[in-house]
Amino acid sequence: MVKSSLQTNGIHGDRSTPTEFLVIENLTKSYRNPDGSEFVVLDNISLTVQENEFVSLIGHSGCGKSTLLKMVAGLERPTSGLLTLEGKAIRKPGAERMMVFQHYSLLPWLTVRENIRLAVDEVLDRASHAEKSQIVNEHLAMVNLTAAANKYPDEISGGMKQRVGIARALAIRPKMLLMDEPFGALDALTRGKLQREVLNIWEANRQAVMMVTHDVDEALYMSDRIVMLTNGPHAQIGEILEVPFPHPRDRATLREDPLYYELRNHVLNFLDQHFGD
Amino acid sequence: MPMMNLAAVFAAIAQASWNRTKLFMVRDTVVLPALGFLGILLLWWGVALLRRDLMPTPWEALLSNLDFILHPFYQRGPGDLGVGWLLLASLRRVLIGFGLGAIVAIPIGFLVGMSRPMMLALNPVIQIFKPVSPLAWLPIALAIFNLADPSAIFVIFVTSLWPTIINTALGVSSVSQDYIDVARVLEMPKWRQVIKIILPASLPYIFTGLRISLGIAWLVIVAVEMLTGGIGIGFFVWDEWSRLNLSSVFLAVFIIGITGLLLDFAMGQLQAWVTHRRPVNS
Numbered sequence: 001m002v003k004s005s006l007q008t009n010g011i012h013g014d015r016s017t018p019t020e021f022l023v024i025e026n027l028t029k030s031y032r033n034p035d036g037s038e039f040v041v042l043d044n045i046s047l048t049v050q051e052n053e054f055v056s057l058i059g060h061s062g063c064g065k066s067t068l069l070k071m072v073a074g075l076e077r078p079t080s081g082l083l084t085l086e087g088k089a090i091r092k093p094g095a096e097r098m099m100v101f102q103h104y105s106l107l108p109w110l111t112v113r114e115n116i117r118l119a120v121d122e123v124l125d126r127a128s129h130a131e132k133s134q135i136v137n138e139h140l141a142m143v144n145l146t147a148a149a150n151k152y153p154d155e156i157s158g159g160m161k162q163r164v165g166i167a168r169a170l171a172i173r174p175k176m177l178l179m180d181e182p183f184g185a186l187d188a189l190t191r192g193k194l195q196r197e198v199l200n201i202w203e204a205n206r207q208a209v210m211m212v213t214h215d216v217d218e219a220l221y222m223s224d225r226i227v228m229l230t231n232g233p234h235a236q237i238g239e240i241l242e243v244p245f246p247h248p249r250d251r252a253t254l255r256e257d258p259l260y261y262e263l264r265n266h267v268l269n270f271l272d273q274h275f276g277d
Numbered sequence: 278m279p280m281m282n283l284a285a286v287f288a289a290i291a292q293a294s295w296n297r298t299k300l301f302m303v304r305d306t307v308v309l310p311a312l313g314f315l316g317i318l319l320l321w322w323g324v325a326l327l328r329r330d331l332m333p334t335p336w337e338a339l340l341s342n343l344d345f346i347l348h349p350f351y352q353r354g355p356g357d358l359g360v361g362w363l364l365l366a367s368l369r370r371v372l373i374g375f376g377l378g379a380i381v382a383i384p385i386g387f388l389v390g391m392s393r394p395m396m397l398a399l400n401p402v403i404q405i406f407k408p409v410s411p412l413a414w415l416p417i418a419l420a421i422f423n424l425a426d427p428s429a430i431f432v433i434f435v436t437s438l439w440p441t442i443i444n445t446a447l448g449v450s451s452v453s454q455d456y457i458d459v460a461r462v463l464e465m466p467k468w469r470q471v472i473k474i475i476l477p478a479s480l481p482y483i484f485t486g487l488r489i490s491l492g493i494a495w496l497v498i499v500a501v502e503m504l505t506g507g508i509g510i511g512f513f514v515w516d517e518w519s520r521l522n523l524s525s526v527f528l529a530v531f532i533i534g535i536t537g538l539l540l541d542f543a544m545g546q547l548q549a550w551v552t553h554r555r556p557v558n559s
């Protein structure tokens with residue numbers, strides 16, 4: 001049952017070859033310890049992501065999820081291995097792979113609106129002034145921040161900051177969205193709402209998404225595949241789970257499906273197994 | 278009209294609590310500081326009464342300075358100007374020297390903070406010049422310019438360099454990698470990163486440096502003017518001392534202190550306005 005994998009078949013059935021959008025091959029990342037020895041964070045990771053696929057990364061804290069995402073973003077260089085996007089090697093950061101940062105990374109001297117505007121100005125530089133304002137306003141409304149648009153980051157809550165980060169990333173319409181625990185700092189209610197928002201956007205306008213999460217329900221609700229990393233150091237891909245529910249998804253319907261609990265227990269068992277070793 | 282009454286009661290309560298906070302504010306901002314000044318004044322008075330030959334009492338000093346205080350901007354001859362003019366002359370030197378210093382120091386601070394070779398090349402020079410008393414530059418300046426006024430400005434210029442360079446470099450090099458990462462993901466060109474990310478992120482540090490520089494410049498100008506002579510509050514101190522006119526020296530000390538305080542306050546306001554934040558150390 002778990003292998004039905006209708007997602008990939010459904011989308012790529014009419015094409016001769018599935019489009020391998022992002023390819024990660026034998027990727028290894030290590031840092032130097034102060035004493036000169038090597039600290040291997042990620043060991044031999046291989047993964048491909050299709051151009052309209054939503055992939056979740058799940059694993060225990062410190063295993064290297066953010067590091068993997070940063071390498072896809074081009075912010076970190078792999079120690080060895082290959083990363084390609086549409087066949088081209090990833091050597092540096094690019095706005096087509098926009099990131100929602102784990103620590104929000106808002107510029108504190110700019111208001112909420114100006115933070116989003118900065119990204120739009122930088123990336124959509126051919127849009128007219130009015131178009132840019134329109135885009136900024138749309139995305140402010142989308143994450144429910146119109147009322148807080150003129151506040152500074154230190155005047156808003158952690159959840160609001162996270163929403164600004166999401167709005168900023170979505171506003172520049174990247175080909176691939178990289179999200180590092182984008183809903184981590186939100187209360188349950190807002191989290192559910194924003195997950196729905198992001199999923200709406202993604203379902204209407206499919207693109208490649210890689211999302212780091214600690215939340216099994218979130219991964220099951222949103223993604224097509226769940227990549228489970230083993231514990232670091234030397235973290236590897238322990239298992240990749242297909243999530244076969246068709247989009248658009250409805251949380252209530254999912255919860256009535258026995259398969260949902262089967263998958264949920266499967267992921268939780270994986271995480272339990274890999275805890276403490 | 279019970280609603281009206283309720284509103285009136287609320288207004289009265291608000292008024293009462295406002296009155297109470299106002300009372301605390303008056304105590305903290307007026308009464309206690311005034312007590313401090315009173316203490317100093319009493320100490321001065323005591324010493325002056327014990328040793329009549331040493332110094333005038335505050336009252337005597339006030340009386341003999343009355344002309345200076347009441348007519349700060351008199352002009353009674355080529356060398357005989359009110360203290361207001363002297364103060365303006367000193368301020369002019371400080372602001373020109375400090376302004377030139379900032380124009381030179383901020384870009385150098387950026388270079389040092391952003392480029393490791395620049396840091397390695399300039400850091401030893403800065404570390405050696407920084408502990409040198411700015412007055413040591415005066416003979417060199419006099420040799421170059423042969424004139425008192427440009428020499429004084431030059432000394433202020435050199436004084437202003439080091440704290441601003443060091444703090445700017447510190448600010449630039451400690452800009453959070455997170456902010457730089459945002460710029461890199463957006464593919465912002467390097468020069469625009471400098472203007473849109475690094476400059477605003479390091480403004481608090483730059484202003485800390487500027488504030489220290491201005492403070493030291495104001496300290497130094499008094500000493501420089503004592504040595505160079507001419508028109509200025511520093512030479513006024515020296516001149517009045519050689520005329521054994523200690524009352525005027527006391528007056529000058531107050532004027533210099535209050536002016537320094539105002540300069541620092543103005544700089545703090547500018548910093549708060551520019552950085553949207555309260556100054557780091559108020």
Ligand SMILES: Nc1ncnc2c1ncn2[C@@H]1O[C@H](COP(=O)(O)OP(=O)(O)OP(=O)(O)O)[C@@H](O)[C@H]1O
Pocket residue numbers: 031032041060061062063064065066067068102232
């Ligand atoms: N710049 C660095 N230098 C040295 N070690 C680093 C560096 N960045 C990350 N690491 C190490 O790499 C490992 C993985 O870090 P990473 O931030 O990717 O974890 P993570 O899976 O995102 O954790 P979390 O779920 O807590 O966010 C950690 O052990 C961390 O100490």
Ligand SMILES: [Mg+2]
Pocket residue numbers: 065066067102180
């Ligand atoms: Mg992380």
